[in-house]
Amino acid sequence: MSSSTATLEASAVRTTPRRPRRMKEATRAFWIFMAPFVIGLLIFVYLPIVWSVVLSFSRAQNTVTPGDWVGLKNYVDLLRPGPFLNSLITFTIFAAFIVPLTFALSLGLALLLNRVPVAKGFFRSVFFLPTACSYVVASLVWKLSIFNGVRFGLANTVLSWFGVDNIPWLATTSPPWYWMVIVTLRLWIQVGFYMILFLAGLQSISPELYEAAEIDGAKPGWQTFRFITLPQLRATSVAVLLLLLINAYQAFDEFFNLLGNSSFARPPLVYLYYTAQGNQDFGHGSAGAVILALLIMILTLAQGRVFGFGRADD
Amino acid sequence: MTDTTTVATAAPVLPTRRRRLRPGQVVAGVLRYLALIVATVVFLIPFYLIVRNALSSDLEITSPNWQLIPSKIHWENFSELFTDASVNLLQGLANSALIAVLQTAGQLLLCSWAGYALARIPYRHANKIFYAVLITLMIPPAVTFIPSFIIVSQLQWVDTYQGIIVPVLFSGFTTFLFRQYFLSFPRELEEAARVDGLGYVGSFWRVVVPNSGAFFSAIAVITFIASWNAFLWPLVIGQDSSKWTVQVALSTFLTAQTINLHELFLAAAVSIVPLVLVFVFLQRYLVLGVANTGIKG
Numbered sequence: 001m002s003s004s005t006a007t008l009e010a011s012a013v014r015t016t017p018r019r020p021r022r023m024k025e026a027t028r029a030f031w032i033f034m035a036p037f038v039i040g041l042l043i044f045v046y047l048p049i050v051w052s053v054v055l056s057f058s059r060a061q062n063t064v065t066p067g068d069w070v071g072l073k074n075y076v077d078l079l080r081p082g083p084f085l086n087s088l089i090t091f092t093i094f095a096a097f098i099v100p101l102t103f104a105l106s107l108g109l110a111l112l113l114n115r116v117p118v119a120k121g122f123f124r125s126v127f128f129l130p131t132a133c134s135y136v137v138a139s140l141v142w143k144l145s146i147f148n149g150v151r152f153g154l155a156n157t158v159l160s161w162f163g164v165d166n167i168p169w170l171a172t173t174s175p176p177w178y179w180m181v182i183v184t185l186r187l188w189i190q191v192g193f194y195m196i197l198f199l200a201g202l203q204s205i206s207p208e209l210y211e212a213a214e215i216d217g218a219k220p221g222w223q224t225f226r227f228i229t230l231p232q233l234r235a236t237s238v239a240v241l242l243l244l245l246i247n248a249y250q251a252f253d254e255f256f257n258l259l260g261n262s263s264f265a266r267p268p269l270v271y272l273y274y275t276a277q278g279n280q281d282f283g284h285g286s287a288g289a290v291i292l293a294l295l296i297m298i299l300t301l302a303q304g305r306v307f308g309f310g311r312a313d314d
Numbered sequence: 315m316t317d318t319t320t321v322a323t324a325a326p327v328l329p330t331r332r333r334r335l336r337p338g339q340v341v342a343g344v345l346r347y348l349a350l351i352v353a354t355v356v357f358l359i360p361f362y363l364i365v366r367n368a369l370s371s372d373l374e375i376t377s378p379n380w381q382l383i384p385s386k387i388h389w390e391n392f393s394e395l396f397t398d399a400s401v402n403l404l405q406g407l408a409n410s411a412l413i414a415v416l417q418t419a420g421q422l423l424l425c426s427w428a429g430y431a432l433a434r435i436p437y438r439h440a441n442k443i444f445y446a447v448l449i450t451l452m453i454p455p456a457v458t459f460i461p462s463f464i465i466v467s468q469l470q471w472v473d474t475y476q477g478i479i480v481p482v483l484f485s486g487f488t489t490f491l492f493r494q495y496f497l498s499f500p501r502e503l504e505e506a507a508r509v510d511g512l513g514y515v516g517s518f519w520r521v522v523v524p525n526s527g528a529f530f531s532a533i534a535v536i537t538f539i540a541s542w543n544a545f546l547w548p549l550v551i552g553q554d555s556s557k558w559t560v561q562v563a564l565s566t567f568l569t570a571q572t573i574n575l576h577e578l579f580l581a582a583a584v585s586i587v588p589l590v591l592v593f594v595f596l597q598r599y600l601v602l603g604v605a606n607t608g609i610k611g
Contacts, residue, residue: 029514048461
């Protein structure tokens with residue numbers, strides 16, 4: 001790379017005597033700024049990915065050195081009916097629930113909040129505050145205080161007022177009450193964050209659009225929402241949907257802390273964690289990581305296409 | 315995306331035309347506030363539980379007779395927690411603080427340099443490098459923990475601070491955000507600096523950085539929170555308890571159940587104090603940053 005730039009600069013020197021100094025200065029400055037990042041990117045992003053792809057085609061148990069080439073065997077193993085495939089299916093269903101739910105609730109809160117004249121900052125802070133909590137801390141509260149499954153737990157205390165018997169939230173798999181625990185936890189942490197994105201989107205809609213709609217006879221409420229607000233929020237909506245979808249497949253923290261290495265409701269990442277860390281099986285672990293990365297990339301691209309990501313934002 | 319942020323920081327422009335409120339609108343307004351108040355209570359319950367349990371005795375936490383406020387506030391829980399040798403919370407807090415600060419500083423430095431170079435310095439291959447950075451955005455960070463672990467273990471960096479900090483510094487996303495920001499930075503300011511004889515490095519430090527405080531702060535706040543709350547990567551790399559972050563330490567106690575409930579809740583409460591402070595004092599930047607980036611908090 002350096003030799004080709006050198007010759008190009010040399011040829012430039014002959015034709016125009018004044019520009020090359022600036023070009024040379026620019027090239028040097030570019031690399032002064034860029035080199036630390038690029039070197040780090042190569043070592044800590046590109047190299048690991050290439051290494052992992054190579055390992056995913058190898059039998060690599062207790063070793064990170066590519067050894068026996070097994071072709072697609074690791075991939076076939078994982079995509080056969082089994083725990084990894086199960087977790088992919090479970091989390092596709094999970095995404096189908098949690099994504100629209102979080103989307104609707106955060107948009108709803110943003111709409112409620114947008115036109116409020118008094119104490120808007122207070123409400124915004126309250127809904128946004130859970131972002132400060134880590135999933136670990138939230139898991140702790142959910143598991144040991146709200147949904148601890150015994151009578152003194154908050155959820156069971158409240159339910160007992162209505163004559164509902166104790167529910168062992170995390171200790172039973174059928175009916176799967178643990179989803180209730182996980183979904184409420186996730187909503188609590190995430191909703192305020194996406195609400196901020198929607199609020200920013202709502203505030204960028206020009207008031208004149210609403211005035212024009214009023215003149216055209218649109219009734220405030222559903223009609224203006226359907227024909228003005230929603231279309232104007234398209235860029236934000238696409239971004240929110242993408243982030244939510246990616247996050248659903250990347251779930252790890254709260255599942256690890258609430259359910260451990262359970263055979264049900266085990267996110268792909270938890271399975272991969274135990275495959276790589278517990279069993280030291282880096283061949284299967286790497287193959288799983290590649291599958292998951294590909295899945296997320298395909299979904300992202302597909303969703304972007306459906307919702308017009310990359311089209312003009314406004 | 316940049317459009318939305320600039321507007322978000324400005325005060326919302328609402329039509330000032332006053333209209334007489336119809337009864338229907340009054341009812342709608344009341345309902346709106348009612349809904350907001352109910353939501354507020356629901357959102358605050360977990361925080362209330364953390365504080366309540368942190369200052370109770372175990373007996374009161376597990377009592378079937380629900381008490382809104384414990385009859386006696388157990389301030390001595392603090393000294394108990396910090397002297398409990400089996401917990402080592404102070405070590406966890408110190409590790410988290412060190413890691414979060416260094417990670418934030420490092421990412422700001424490296425990514426702002428790279429973003430500036432990509433946005434402002436005319437170099438013939440800049441576009442190719444920009445694409446190489448963009449491609450990494452497509453790869454979800456959590457999915458790369460196995461490959462990254464392989465590199466870190468080859469470097470003998472498992473159980474070291476640099477193992478937790480360094481691999482996370484090279485964020486394609488933060489670089490992308492800085493590039494977008496610098497693209498909209500007024501060129502005239504830099505040109506004036508260049509007339510005064512400053513090079514690219516000089517004008518970056520003396521002109522661009524001092525005029526970009528809000529944006530740097532926004533990214534800093536977001537990075538700090540993400541780093542403080544990070545769990546999977548510190549869990550994988552910090553295998554020895556001397557390198558546990560506060561999140562890993564809490565998780566260990568949570569799954570092992572070897573600790574008293576009130577100590578655990580107090581530890582959780584202590585662990586969110588830094589972030590609540592960030593929220594209280596730097597919320598302006600935080601909102602700007604979120605609206606700008608949409609990074610997972």
